[in-house]
Amino acid sequence: MSDTSHGTGGLKFDAKKRTWPNEINIFFALIIIILIFEALGQALPYMNGQSFLFDTRDRFDSIFNEARLRIIILQVSIIGIIALGVTQVIISGGIDLSSGPLVGATAMIVMSFAQTELVNGNPNPKAVFGDWAFDLPVILPVIVGLCFGAFIGAINGSLIAYTRIPPFIATLGMFLICRGIAQAWTRGKPVSFPTEGYAALGKGMAPVFWFLALAVLFHIVLKYTLYGKHTYAIGSNEDAARMSGINVKRHKVRVYMIASMLAAFAAIILSSKNLTAQSGMGIFYELYAIAMAVIGGVSLTGGRGSIVGTVLGAMVFGVIQSGFTYIKLDAFYQLMAMGAIIISAVVLDKMRQERAASRT
Amino acid sequence: MTDTILETKDLTKYYGGVHALEGANFTLKKGEHVAIMGDNGAGKSTFVRQITGVEQRTRGEIIFDGQPVSFAGPIDARKAGIETVFQTLALADALDVPDNLFLGREMTKLNWLGPFRFLDYKAMRQATMDGLEKTGVKIPNIRNSIQNMSGGQRQCVAIARTATFASKLTIMDEPTAALGVQETAQVENIIRTLKEQGEPLILVSHNMRQVFDLVDRIIVFRRGRIVANLNKEDTDGQDVVAYITGAKTGAEFEGAA
Numbered sequence: 355m356s357d358t359s360h361g362t363g364g365l366k367f368d369a370k371k372r373t374w375p376n377e378i379n380i381f382f383a384l385i386i387i388i389l390i391f392e393a394l395g396q397a398l399p400y401m402n403g404q405s406f407l408f409d410t411r412d413r414f415d416s417i418f419n420e421a422r423l424r425i426i427i428l429q430v431s432i433i434g435i436i437a438l439g440v441t442q443v444i445i446s447g448g449i450d451l452s453s454g455p456l457v458g459a460t461a462m463i464v465m466s467f468a469q470t471e472l473v474n475g476n477p478n479p480k481a482v483f484g485d486w487a488f489d490l491p492v493i494l495p496v497i498v499g500l501c502f503g504a505f506i507g508a509i510n511g512s513l514i515a516y517t518r519i520p521p522f523i524a525t526l527g528m529f530l531i532c533r534g535i536a537q538a539w540t541r542g543k544p545v546s547f548p549t550e551g552y553a554a555l556g557k558g559m560a561p562v563f564w565f566l567a568l569a570v571l572f573h574i575v576l577k578y579t580l581y582g583k584h585t586y587a588i589g590s591n592e593d594a595a596r597m598s599g600i601n602v603k604r605h606k607v608r609v610y611m612i613a614s615m616l617a618a619f620a621a622i623i624l625s626s627k628n629l630t631a632q633s634g635m636g637i638f639y640e641l642y643a644i645a646m647a648v649i650g651g652v653s654l655t656g657g658r659g660s661i662v663g664t665v666l667g668a669m670v671f672g673v674i675q676s677g678f679t680y681i682k683l684d685a686f687y688q689l690m691a692m693g694a695i696i697i698s699a700v701v702l703d704k705m706r707q708e709r710a711a712s713r714t
Numbered sequence: 715m716t717d718t719i720l721e722t723k724d725l726t727k728y729y730g731g732v733h734a735l736e737g738a739n740f741t742l743k744k745g746e747h748v749a750i751m752g753d754n755g756a757g758k759s760t761f762v763r764q765i766t767g768v769e770q771r772t773r774g775e776i777i778f779d780g781q782p783v784s785f786a787g788p789i790d791a792r793k794a795g796i797e798t799v800f801q802t803l804a805l806a807d808a809l810d811v812p813d814n815l816f817l818g819r820e821m822t823k824l825n826w827l828g829p830f831r832f833l834d835y836k837a838m839r840q841a842t843m844d845g846l847e848k849t850g851v852k853i854p855n856i857r858n859s860i861q862n863m864s865g866g867q868r869q870c871v872a873i874a875r876t877a878t879f880a881s882k883l884t885i886m887d888e889p890t891a892a893l894g895v896q897e898t899a900q901v902e903n904i905i906r907t908l909k910e911q912g913e914p915l916i917l918v919s920h921n922m923r924q925v926f927d928l929v930d931r932i933i934v935f936r937r938g939r940i941v942a943n944l945n946k947e948d949t950d951g952q953d954v955v956a957y958i959t960g961a962k963t964g965a966e967f968e969g970a971a
Contacts, residue, residue, distance in 0.1 A: 578835075579830045579833065580820055580822055580829060580831050580833060581829045583820060586808055586809060587817055589808070590806035590807050590808035594804040594805055594806050594817065595817065597788060597789075597800070597804045598804065598818030599818035599819065600817070600818045608829065657806065657807065657808035657809075658808050
């Protein structure tokens with residue numbers, strides 16, 4: 355029934371205009387970075403030819419350097435959980451700077467509900483509350499932590515959605531507030547000695563399991579659910595989203611709540627893994643989480659990015675960090691190099707976007 | 715069953731002391747295509763904004779599909795069946811064609827999941843294909859994101875919404891103002907397709923050639939008032955220009971301005 359004279363007359367589908375998934379670029383970047391470190395390991399005189407990720411010695415069956423791989427993935431897991439939330443915030447066109455201090459505050463609060471009464475037969479020397487707060491079932495501190503995260507996220511989101519102050523300012527304020535809460539909670543003293551059940555949450559490779567499970571969950575949520583679609587729509591064109599009948603304000607509150615709950619969950623896993631909570635926990639985490647997302651191709655202008663990208667970005671981040679240690683680069687230079695890499699990632703992404711725009 | 719789809723009686727809008735729209739009486743029959751013309755600031759867009767609920771009228775009555783209506787916002791109007799193609803495209807660049815067509819009214823499954831209910835991509839793609847076929851819009855790959863499409867294709871996507879959702883009335887506010895020659899032709903072809911299918915349309919346009927090519931009737935606004943209601947057959951370009959500039963005023967609108 356449609357007449358051929360109608361339509362977009364003569365415009366042919368151009369395969370070159372098809373968008374090449376950005377995740378593949380990041381995957382290649384990951385491989386190239388690994389190869390660079392391998393090459394450096396062979397080339398640098400003081401390395402004695404030892405390999406970065408491969409194991410060439412005979413006494414092991416595996417060809418990989420499993421110990422290093424394990425450290426890399428364990429290192430990125432906890433910040434990676436935060437990055438999953440930050441990814442959603444950035445896709446929606448915002449930014450969340452409060453996640454690092456939120457980790458500190460949540461860890462302090464949660465740990466004080468997770469303490470055990472007797473440490474090696476002696477009373478817990480770091481007790482925060484009285485007897486009632488000892489040896490509580492593990493679900494309780496977890497719920498307290500997630501509620502605290504949701505509460506902070508709701509404040510962030512409401513400030514941004516209803517008072518329309520820039521997300522940068524709202525979450526910067528929350529950054530200081532959370533760091534303050536973390537210090538005020540016990541006047542700066544650490545909280546230690548959790549119950550066995552609580553300690554099991556972050557034991558061994560458990561953080562990796564949580565990270566990957568949450569990554570799969572939020573990959574599905576962002577790609578296949580209404581929540582995900584609206585997150586992309588708002589980040590892509592907020593006015594269009596509003597005109598289309600999406601409740602933009604309510605949605606923003608949801609996004610920030612989920613991001614803060616993920617940061618709170620990361621705090622639970624981190625304090626469980628370390629068996630202690632300190633007010634200084636999570637320093638720089640918000641920036642590292644943003645860096646993982648940005649390296650993973652999440653656009654700071656909103657609307658673009660994916661969980662798969664962020665997971666790859668987290669791996670790139672971990673590999674670079676571990677690689678610097680491997681080639682024995684001083685910690686000071688590591689920070690500088692990391693900063694340079696983050697800036698280059700954004701510059702590259704911008705150039706890629708502009709190239710795509712000039713094609714049309 | 716009446717054959718009038720939209721009627722306004724004494725529709726009036728004041729912005730403070732500015733009389734942007736004064737006593738507009740207008741009717742649109744089912745299947746009819748009407749153009750609204752007039753100089754900048756003549757009240758065309760104000761008129762459209764009152765009908766689509768973007769603004770609240772000062773006075774007057776709007777009867778849509780036999781019912782007096784009062785839309786609280788554009789979303790209400792859309793729910794009632796008035797689909798508007800805005801001058802600035804209300805499209806999300808990073809999303810693909812079905813996503814944009816269904817923005818804000820996605821098809822979902824597993825609805826008990828609330829905000830986390832799953833999108834029914836398959837059904838939306840199918841409905842998109844049907845809608846595009848109905849309007850004669852050809853887009854090579856509907857799963858490409860909008861940002862990689864030409865201006866004409868983007869405008870076509872915006873227009874294809876109307877067909878996809880079986881709207882009762884389509885309003886286009888200068889749909890081709892920003893398009894090239896070839897792209898304008900594409901959009902005009904879609905408008906012809908809508909005409910064949912009996913979809914009523916209000917077209918706000920400055921393009922005399924386009925108006926004479928496409929519509930049945932021309933309404934001219936001047937200084938907030940309707941000054942002419944002309945059947946295409948009874949008029950010509952010079953005549954319409956005379957009404958727009960104020961050299962002439964329609965007999966039944968004497969004293970209008």
